[in-house]
Amino acid sequence: MTIDVQGVIQALSRAVEVSPTDNEENLYPVITISRDFGTGGEEISKMLAERLGLEIFDETIIDAIAQRSEVNKNVLKNLHEKVSSASDAWLYAMVTGKNVSRDEYVNALITVIRCIYHKGGIVIGRGGHVVLQGRDVLRVRLTGSREACAKRVAHRERLSLSEAKRKCADTNKARAAFVWNMFNSRLNDPTNFDMTINTDHFGHYEQVVEILLRSMEMMGYNRRRTGTTNR
Incomplete structure (x- = not known):
């Protein structure tokens, strides 16, 4: 039994549907944020969303796909972060009990992000900067030194500095691997x-x-989008 990709796409399309009376002049801005772990990406995204009156799309993307496909959210999120190549498609089937191909998942994710483009919002991670390349989107990369990021993580999560450094390195490696293996794009470019x-x-x-x-x-x-005044 395969995931109903078209059902997923239709559900997300309804969720981010643009009113028939809307046109390009009424679309809200779109920002994609790619961030190293410990750079304050989530906090910055929340502040930016509040100022612009936008929604943030991170867990929301996973939630919607998981809900429609009846796959456990945490399981799908884990696969999303850790899948390494097309040869790992078997992992989807093994964990979810369904015949889920990598290509099906990637296609659904791309369509979801493109739907968000028509609604407006802030897309955190998920390769959004690759999917929306060439569109009127601000693509932001937040980075930082190993020491500074680790200190933030150690303070926030009450870890030792060495533990925080290791967590930062592991998380950044996983994020870079995801973007490379899903979209053949280097995160540090x-x-x-x-x-x-x-x-x-x-x-x-x-x-x-x-x-x-x-x-x-x-x-x-x-210039083409409303909703960009400070609030």
Whole structure:
């Protein structure tokens, strides 16, 4: 029994449906955020979403696919993060009990992200910067030094510095592997992004948000879209 990919796509399309009266001038902005672990990506995304009045799409993407396909959310999320190649398609079937191919999953994910483009929002990770390449989207990469990121993670999760460094390295490796194996794109290639920001020396994440808002204005990503005024 295969996952009903078309059912997944239709469900997500309804969830992000644009009203028939809407046109390009009424679409909200779209930002994709790729982040190293410990750079403040989630916090920055939340602040940016609040300022722009946008939704954040991260777990939401996984939730919607899992709900429609009747696959446990945590299992699917684990597969999403750890699948390494087309040869690992058997892992999907083994864990979910269904004949789930890698290509089916990737195609569903791509369609979901493209649906979000028509609604507007902030896409965290998931290779959104690759899927929406060439569109009027601001593609942001947040990075940082090993020490600075590990210190943040150690403080937040009450880990030793060595444990935090290991967790950062493992998480970053998994994220890079996912993007490479799903989209054949290198996560550390700066040409895949419109902006790359090292968050090491920003005392407050609000400062990064201000840079992003100003950059959107200067780069023209909000000229065709409403909803980009500060709130």
